[in-house]
Amino acid sequence: MHYDDKAWQEKMRIKLDVNNMFSKMIGQEEGLSQEDLKDYQEQVYKALENIEEAKEAGKLGFMELPFVQEEVVKQLKEAAEEAKDKFDNLVILGIGGSALGNIAVQTAINHPHYNLDAEQRNGYPRLFISDNVDPSGLKALLDVLDLEKTLFNVISKSGGTAETMSQFLLARKLVAEEVGAEKVAEHFIATTSKDSGFLIEIAKREGFKTFHIPENVGGRFSVLTPVGLLSAAFTGVDIEALLAGAAYMDQICQQQDLWKNPALLNGVLQYLAYQNGKSLSVMMPYSDKLRDVADWYRQLWAESLGKEVDRTGNKVNVGPTPIKALGVTDQHSQVQLYTEGPFDKVITFIEVEDFGVNLEIPEAYSDLQGVGYLGNHSFKELIETEKNATELALSQKNRMNETIILPEVNEFTLGQLFYLLEMQTAVIGELFNINAFNQPGVELGKHYTYGVFGRDGYEAKQKEYENRPEHDDKLII
Numbered sequence: 111m112h113y114d115d116k117a118w119q120e121k122m123r124i125k126l127d128v129n130n131m132f133s134k135m136i137g138q139e140e141g142l143s144q145e146d147l148k149d150y151q152e153q154v155y156k157a158l159e160n161i162e163e164a165k166e167a168g169k170l171g172f173m174e175l176p177f178v179q180e181e182v183v184k185q186l187k188e189a190a191e192e193a194k195d196k197f198d199n200l201v202i203l204g205i206g207g208s209a210l211g212n213i214a215v216q217t218a219i220n221h222p223h224y225n226l227d228a229e230q231r232n233g234y235p236r237l238f239i240s241d242n243v244d245p246s247g248l249k250a251l252l253d254v255l256d257l258e259k260t261l262f263n264v265i266s267k268s269g270g271t272a273e274t275m276s277q278f279l280l281a282r283k284l285v286a287e288e289v290g291a292e293k294v295a296e297h298f299i300a301t302t303s304k305d306s307g308f309l310i311e312i313a314k315r316e317g318f319k320t321f322h323i324p325e326n327v328g329g330r331f332s333v334l335t336p337v338g339l340l341s342a343a344f345t346g347v348d349i350e351a352l353l354a355g356a357a358y359m360d361q362i363c364q365q366q367d368l369w370k371n372p373a374l375l376n377g378v379l380q381y382l383a384y385q386n387g388k389s390l391s392v393m394m395p396y397s398d399k400l401r402d403v404a405d406w407y408r409q410l411w412a413e414s415l416g417k418e419v420d421r422t423g424n425k426v427n428v429g430p431t432p433i434k435a436l437g438v439t440d441q442h443s444q445v446q447l448y449t450e451g452p453f454d455k456v457i458t459f460i461e462v463e464d465f466g467v468n469l470e471i472p473e474a475y476s477d478l479q480g481v482g483y484l485g486n487h488s489f490k491e492l493i494e495t496e497k498n499a500t501e502l503a504l505s506q507k508n509r510m511n512e513t514i515i516l517p518e519v520n521e522f523t524l525g526q527l528f529y530l531l532e533m534q535t536a537v538i539g540e541l542f543n544i545n546a547f548n549q550p551g552v553e554l555g556k557h558y559t560y561g562v563f564g565r566d567g568y569e570a571k572q573k574e575y576e577n578r579p580e581h582d583d584k585l586i587i
């Protein structure tokens with residue numbers, strides 16, 4: 111396989127350019143110095159040690175994923191081949207960590223109009239990812255699908271998320287009505303915890319095919335489990351290359367030297383930026399393919415780092431606010447603010463070196479200077495120049511920024527990117543001394559909903575909800 115080839119791997123290695131985080135580029139007042147980093151050298155070594163210890167103790171399952179899934183990959187590929195002939199549509203029912211990675215992989219790897227173009231699909235089913243319970247959106251999707259030719263993948267690690275399970279209940283009822291109760295099992299695959307939760311119980315009762323999410327992998331770290339790998343395999347993505355990319359980045363992220371380990375380096379830089387008042391962290395890929403990676407990362411960063419208490423129980427209320435933007439599109443929406451607004455942001459650009467297509471801007475109107483100058487250039491030149499120009503403008507205005515560089519967008523580089531961002535999140539969690547792997551804030555909202563809907567065990571939450579303060583009509587205009 112070409113992704114085992116060392117020279118190819120090196121060529122496909124993603125890089126991190128942090129020049130514009132330092133005072134040499136953005137001035138003394140806003141920029142960091144090498145000295146600032148030296149002070150953190152010890153802390154990052156400790157962070158890496160703690161991460162390794164937690165991994166050894168079996169707590170950080172995401173770090174094991176690139177190495178332990180040979181059998182799962184085989185099963186997923188077999189299931190994907192089977193589904194190819196049987197189904198025209200695959201619908202993912204999931205939310206948060208059980209949907210965002212699927213969307214990111216699909217957008218990055220498959221053709222942008224994959225669902226519209228049968229030739230691009232190469233016999234694989236169309237993919238729909240339903241991650242909301244807006245009745246109009248859900249109804250619209252289920253109305254247009256031929257359920258005879260539709261496979262549903264219900265994804266929920268806990269097996270009890272109200273949104274996902276409600277969608278499942280509806281899809282199951284419709285399949286039973288339209289295709290036949292005896293055929294329901296053929297139309298559902300459950301991806302969930304092996305031994306806990308209600309979805310596994312339902313799957314067993316109904317005889318659904320199942321794939322498992324390891325207990326020690328949290329939802330937002332689960333893109334490289336069957337959560338993300340199933341829809342990837344079922345749409346023709348090379349899931350072995352995704353895992354190989356993650357494994358390659360794992361090696362890089364084991365290095366203790368800050369200047370050889372991008373997860374450590376970026377973890378500490380983002381941490382220092384936050385300490386210097388940059389509480390907003392923007393991710394801005396200059397690539398349509400990577401736009402949903404920024405969305406995936408937004409959840410990873412927000413749920414992992416937004417915490418009320420540190421590990422010793424002190425109230426800290428920390429967490430950088432992740433913001434997603436898209437280059438060049440958001441140059442015409444956000445960049446004015448990033449360049450001249452408050453000094454509260456650090457911008458991470460993502461740059462792609464090879465877009466895989468060559469598209470020229472045609473020459474015309476040479477007599478009209480304001481348009482004629484565009485001809486004889488390419489769109490690649492245009493997007494690159496605009497990224498460099500935005501970077502320069504931000505730097506001239508003393509704004510912290512950095513760039514993650516992908517040689518091209520493929521499964522191997524995407525696997526690296528996922529893993530790098532996950533490791534970086536673990537590192538910064540260590541520096542904040544918080545638990546980056548829980549999400550008590552998300553659970554609280556879930557529990558109120560369970561209470562209101564009458565789920566056993568959530569009566570106290572129902573009471574709290576019912577006794578919530580009344581809204582004052584005078585404040586509703």
Ligand code: PA5
Nearest residue numbers: 206207208266267268271329330
């Ligand atoms: O990262 C997380 O843990 C959450 O975003 C979950 O993925 C999300 O709440 C869905 O949970 P579940 O997979 O249990 O349905």
